[in-house]
Amino acid sequence: MSNEKNNSGATRKVTVKAFRFNAETDYLPYYKTYEMEVGKDELILDLLNRIKWEHDGSFSYRRSCRHGICGACGIKVNGKPVLSCKQNAQELVELFGDELVFEPQSKKRAVKDMIIDKGDFWEKHAAVKPYVEAEVDPHPESETIMTPEQVENFLDADYCIQCGACHYACPVIEVNEDYLGPAAFAAAYRFTVDPRDEATIDRLETTAELGSGVWDCVKCFECAEACPKDVNPIEKITKLHNLQFEHHVAERNVATKHAEGFVRSIKKFGYLDEQDIVLYSEGLGVVKHLSEAFKMIKAGKVHPFDFQKKKMPRSKNLEEIQKLIEISKTHEL
Ligand code: SF4
Ligand code: SF4
Ligand code: FES
Numbered sequence: 289m290s291n292e293k294n295n296s297g298a299t300r301k302v303t304v305k306a307f308r309f310n311a312e313t314d315y316l317p318y319y320k321t322y323e324m325e326v327g328k329d330e331l332i333l334d335l336l337n338r339i340k341w342e343h344d345g346s347f348s349y350r351r352s353c354r355h356g357i358c359g360a361c362g363i364k365v366n367g368k369p370v371l372s373c374k375q376n377a378q379e380l381v382e383l384f385g386d387e388l389v390f391e392p393q394s395k396k397r398a399v400k401d402m403i404i405d406k407g408d409f410w411e412k413h414a415a416v417k418p419y420v421e422a423e424v425d426p427h428p429e430s431e432t433i434m435t436p437e438q439v440e441n442f443l444d445a446d447y448c449i450q451c452g453a454c455h456y457a458c459p460v461i462e463v464n465e466d467y468l469g470p471a472a473f474a475a476a477y478r479f480t481v482d483p484r485d486e487a488t489i490d491r492l493e494t495t496a497e498l499g500s501g502v503w504d505c506v507k508c509f510e511c512a513e514a515c516p517k518d519v520n521p522i523e524k525i526t527k528l529h530n531l532q533f534e535h536h537v538a539e540r541n542v543a544t545k546h547a548e549g550f551v552r553s554i555k556k557f558g559y560l561d562e563q564d565i566v567l568y569s570e571g572l573g574v575v576k577h578l579s580e581a582f583k584m585i586k587a588g589k590v591h592p593f594d595f596q597k598k599k600m601p602r603s604k605n606l607e608e609i610q611k612l613i614e615i616s617k618t619h620e621l
Contacts, residue, residue: 304390307398326378348400396493448474480526488531550565
């Protein structure tokens with residue numbers, strides 16, 4: 289009967305390799321294999337349930353709402369962050385073939401099977417004050433009115449369900465334990481632009497710090513790719529950069545000067561002047577890049593004695609580019 293279903297395309301034979309680990313009893317994690325027929329409407333959460341209900345009652349994972357609201361059921365399938373209750377299983381079979389590997393969002397934080405210790409996520413989220421901070425009149429005469437534009441400004445950030453998918457997909461989180469991470473930044477942005485909030489400077493200062501703040505983002509876009517609610521954290525990070533300049537919170541350091549140098553170069557040539565941006569942002573610190581500089585000179589990418597910048601190409605659309613920079617500029621860098 290299952291073959292009949294197979295031929296009709298309704299089900300697919302799938303091998304699920306699930307990460308297993310119990311921090312209380314296991315020294316190392318291991319993978320256990322489960323063979324199953326997967327229906328076209330089944331979700332990854334259905335497969336997690338089937339492992340538990342049909343194969344091994346001790347298999348552990350988090351789930352609650354089953355409607356993509358509570359953020360509890362995030363795992364990784366073949367390395368891809370998914371919300372189990374939202375992700376169709378056959379879609380992933382199409383993408384990865386008939387072997388699906390289920391792993392927790394972060395293997396090094398595993399407590400039991402798919403369950404991880406999300407302590408770092410919550411601590412970092414709390415650090416940006418993810419709430420409206422304001423003097424509240426206990427007896428208001430009317431509600432606070434917001435314009436549709438003001439609401440629109442933070443609406444997509446408000447859809448965050450704190451699932452942690454972006455946080456545990458972020459490569460900086462893996463190597464820098466101080467980095468606050470994309471979800472915390474999305475929350476920081478959401479409350480900073482809320483017209484009722486009075487903690488703007490405080491939050492912008494928290495997110496401006498080198499090492500932990502937005503300037504340590506490497507702009508890989510993994511967070512945008514991972515987010516099941518289209519919050520687009522990298523976009524909020526860019527908006528926080530701008531807000532820090534607007535509110536004069538951005539300090540002059542290598543990161544902010546890099547941003548300035550980028551605009552300066554594009555405005556001048558319509559292209560990135562790689563030589564100038566390094567000199568401008570690093571100053572005397574540029575000496576530590578000498579070996580790279582020699583390689584770039586050899587490759588013809590930089591011209592150290594071209595003081596007039598004659599060898600630097602100019603975009604034929606330079607005027608248009610300059611106008612666009614003026615229009616999009618909200619502040620002086
Ligand atoms: S874009 Fe930035 S915040 Fe997002 S995953 Fe990459 S490094 Fe992390
Ligand atoms: S921004 Fe998206 S991926 Fe990150 S915690 Fe919120 S909902 Fe999850
Ligand atoms: S069970 Fe709540 S988001 Fe999946």
